[in-house]
Amino acid sequence: MIQAFDQIFVLAKHWLLGFVPAIAQPLCSAILSVIPVLIAFPLLFAITTWLERKGLGRIQNRYGPNRAGPYGLFQPIADAIKSLTKEDIIPVTADRMVHFLAPLLLASAAFLAYAVLPIGRNMVIVNLDAGVLFFFAVGSVVELSVFMAGWSSRSKYSLLGAMRAIAQMISYEVPLVLASVVVIMQAGSLSTVSIVNKQAGYTGIWPHWFVFTPWGLVGFVLFMIAATAESNRSPFDLPEGESEIIAGYYIEYSGFKFALFFLGEYLGMFATSGMAITLFLGGWSAPLSFLTWIPSYIWFFAKLVTLICGFIWIRGTLPRLRMDQLMNLAWQFILPMALINMLVAGIWHFMPSGVLRWLVCAAVAAAPCILLSFGLKKKKKFQVRTYRFAD
Amino acid sequence: MTVTFLILAVLTVAGTAAAMGMRNAVHCVLALTVGFAGVAALYLQLGAQFVGLTQIMVYVGAVAILAVFAIMMTHNPAPTQPAAFSANWVAGTIVAAVVFVVLAWAIRSSTASAQPLPPEPAISVQDIGDALMHRFVLQLEIMGLLLTAALIGAVVIAMDRREEMK
Numbered sequence: 001m002i003q004a005f006d007q008i009f010v011l012a013k014h015w016l017l018g019f020v021p022a023i024a025q026p027l028c029s030a031i032l033s034v035i036p037v038l039i040a041f042p043l044l045f046a047i048t049t050w051l052e053r054k055g056l057g058r059i060q061n062r063y064g065p066n067r068a069g070p071y072g073l074f075q076p077i078a079d080a081i082k083s084l085t086k087e088d089i090i091p092v093t094a095d096r097m098v099h100f101l102a103p104l105l106l107a108s109a110a111f112l113a114y115a116v117l118p119i120g121r122n123m124v125i126v127n128l129d130a131g132v133l134f135f136f137a138v139g140s141v142v143e144l145s146v147f148m149a150g151w152s153s154r155s156k157y158s159l160l161g162a163m164r165a166i167a168q169m170i171s172y173e174v175p176l177v178l179a180s181v182v183v184i185m186q187a188g189s190l191s192t193v194s195i196v197n198k199q200a201g202y203t204g205i206w207p208h209w210f211v212f213t214p215w216g217l218v219g220f221v222l223f224m225i226a227a228t229a230e231s232n233r234s235p236f237d238l239p240e241g242e243s244e245i246i247a248g249y250y251i252e253y254s255g256f257k258f259a260l261f262f263l264g265e266y267l268g269m270f271a272t273s274g275m276a277i278t279l280f281l282g283g284w285s286a287p288l289s290f291l292t293w294i295p296s297y298i299w300f301f302a303k304l305v306t307l308i309c310g311f312i313w314i315r316g317t318l319p320r321l322r323m324d325q326l327m328n329l330a331w332q333f334i335l336p337m338a339l340i341n342m343l344v345a346g347i348w349h350f351m352p353s354g355v356l357r358w359l360v361c362a363a364v365a366a367a368p369c370i371l372l373s374f375g376l377k378k379k380k381k382f383q384v385r386t387y388r389f390a391d
Numbered sequence: 392m393t394v395t396f397l398i399l400a401v402l403t404v405a406g407t408a409a410a411m412g413m414r415n416a417v418h419c420v421l422a423l424t425v426g427f428a429g430v431a432a433l434y435l436q437l438g439a440q441f442v443g444l445t446q447i448m449v450y451v452g453a454v455a456i457l458a459v460f461a462i463m464m465t466h467n468p469a470p471t472q473p474a475a476f477s478a479n480w481v482a483g484t485i486v487a488a489v490v491f492v493v494l495a496w497a498i499r500s501s502t503a504s505a506q507p508l509p510p511e512p513a514i515s516v517q518d519i520g521d522a523l524m525h526r527f528v529l530q531l532e533i534m535g536l537l538l539t540a541a542l543i544g545a546v547v548i549a550m551d552r553r554e555e556m557k
Contacts, residue, residue: 098421130440130516137444140452144424147459151417163463166456173452190516 046076059316086255098152103260105145110267120297131192153252161248165239176226178338182345196283209282214361231269235318403429
């Protein structure tokens, strides 16, 4: 019974495939795998916009949306109708073709990333041998679409926003990949399914997730920082910078194309969070051994929503970084830490398991972290800020 | 020759041809990116996942962005130049066609192409990693050293200019 609930979507797909002639089965199987993803994640996007505005409202001591429906729950629907009925404005000087293609490329690249995410037990669209590589390859296409949007609008604000976004994405892609390399080293595979399988099993009631090891914890934190920057979210939201360059690369977009950018950005955030869950948080497996009766896909989405709440919390708490701070963080702190973390993972691999391995690895990971933060802090003089014009 | 191969081949050739023929430099880069993606898809179709995905990551994600940045940094943002057709393009086409015919004839008549193909080995990403870390580890290290030297060199060049400005 429990197993049936766990596999309900897989069984439903096989049942539906039974009605299809054998020739059309591969195509129908692909379509039936893709459609739930195309429904579930935009729906999650709609819920997240509501959750984000409510959460930010609470943090900023106001109500947030509360007019459309109970607790403002129908706000996403109102937003969707609004963006669908708005006029689609294309600037006169814009490069029409590229201007039209950019949001489509962004949204399709964001959707492609879900092809390798295991959402539940036996629930992955394709189990690629090089799944993690596929994920990062698709992620690099997003940069090109951001450039297309910024360049084709022929507006200095969108070009500035695109330049910032690409510089930021390239700088943070390196630590993002390096932070996930430790998991690939330990799992010995690039396939997302086998990485999740490597984290299966429990000691007592505790799971064998990679995040509960020294290198896994460091990797997870670095991965999440880099993921925040990759998805252009606060405190790394310089490409949008409402108070300086208005909305960055998509300032010249209106109506549904603007909504597509919004959708693409949130889908990217969900996808990188989903990858963090797959790599470090055990994928769809339950956090405690006696909770395995809850279906796997529910665990995946519970973890995803938890990470999203973390993103919202950070957005409501931290101020925006400056460009030099952003680059210094990436190249002076995160990148060296990611490299040291690879060393830690190597030590972990070759030492016999036990308490000693734990202590050595934790020390090798923590010492550079502390030294690096103190060393970087020493260079900067923190003092009371003096204002030239506004005293 | 399957339908997939034909579609991908047409995509690749059309993309690279457009990259040569378009007037706007940024359009050329975007068309070239289509060609890169087509080549990557051809690799994937042949079952070389690692090479195909790395091709997307390196060429679409890095080389295209680099080219675009180079164009934007050095160029007027609204460039419309005459197409780069040489005056004696007829002679060029004939030379290219002759070279193609000679090469195709040489390949078709060589003994190497007459031999039966060995069975296709199933190469996983793990095999590539093993080969890189065991058999070709020295070459890998040398490449790493070379790239590091290039990286440091680039940083040094960028830093010198900044000090001159002070």
